[in-house]
Amino acid sequence: MLQLFKLLGNKRLFVILIALVMFIALMGFTLGPRASLSWPEKFLRDTVGFAQNIFYKPAGYIAGLFKDIANMRDIYKENEELKIALAHYTRDKVQYNLMEERNKELEEKLHFTNAQKEQNNYTYHITQVVSVNSDTVSRTLVIDLGERDGIKVGQSVISSEGLVGVISHVSNFTSTVKLITTMDAKDPNSNGISATALSNHKVFGIIESYDEVSKTLQMTQIKENDPIKVGDTIVSSGDPSKYPQGLIIGKVTKVQVSPFGKTKTATIEPAAEFQDWKMLFVVSQPEVPQ
Incomplete structure (x- = not known):
């Protein structure tokens, strides 16, 4: 039995030695200069x-x-x-x-x-339109200026083109503008506008009504010999309480003699546009000392 262990021990040692030699040979073969790799x-x-x-x-x-x-x-x-x-x-x-x-x-x-x-020595207050009342009987505007801004009843309101209306009511922060398109000669509360021609101040008449059908103003009480003609620019002739002098109203489109032959009537196309309101002016006249 002792001899068998010795034989096996010698074989194991022999195998280890052979494996070590092969490993060293393989390492040397691998590390050495070669053109190709081993399998x-x-x-x-x-x-x-x-x-x-x-x-x-x-x-x-x-x-x-x-x-x-x-x-x-x-x-x-x-x-x-x-x-x-x-x-x-x-x-x-x-x-x-x-x-x-x-x-x-x-x-x-x-x-x-x-x-x-x-x-003209007037003061112009720029104002914006707050609301519009399009009622056919009472067409009015509400503007964003009132009593605190010095606005008073009776002051004229204009656009850059021409006369729009007059202040009819005033509150602290807003005012109501009555349009000239509401003028009616049959209405006792509708005050007429004294007017003249811009090129000839010998012309004089009263604008007191608006024709809804033709969208024109009627200027009446013009003397028969007044030199008014088609194309004349009509302006306000001046009023102590409202409608200061020189405010543009419109242009004459037609002149005709009254049925009695004593006066003439002129049809005026308003200069102002009564729609698409953007910016208006309130006209203040200098206060006259009492």
Whole structure:
């Protein structure tokens, strides 16, 4: 039995020695200068490469997927910011257009009032229309100036084109404007406007009615020999309580002799537009010392 253990021990030692020699030989063969790889090396490298394809590529795809998701979040955030910026731009563009339009309108109105001030020593209060009463019997406007702004009953209201009406009621913050299109000669409460021709102050008449059908004013009580003619610009001749001198009313479109042959009647096309109200002026005359 002892001899058997010795024999087996010698064989085991012999096998270990042979394996060690082969390992050293293999290492030397591998590390030495060679033009090609040995088949064990090729097998080992192919195995490693195959394993890398199996494990590394899916891992790369997953890493790329997470990166793409992060990029999509960034793109979504940038898109939201661009939408907000576009909304702000659209809002600012609208505000700019409104301001530009209002600035041009104010420039036109300022030119108008300066031209009027050169002729008459009146004060012009710029006002906005708050509401419109389109009732055929009582057509009125409500403006955003009132008693606190110095507005009084009887003051004239004009546009940059011509006479619009007269202040009929005043509250603290607003005023009611009665339009000249409500004038009716049969109404005892409808006061006429004394008027003349801008080019010839020898012309005199009273505008006291408005024709709803033809959309024109009627100027009556014109003397037979007054030199009024078609195309004349008619303006107010002046009134101590209302309708200051020089307010443009309209142009003559027709002149006819009255049935009795003593006076003439002129048809006047109003200069003011009685629609699409934007900006008006309240005319204040200088107060005359009592």
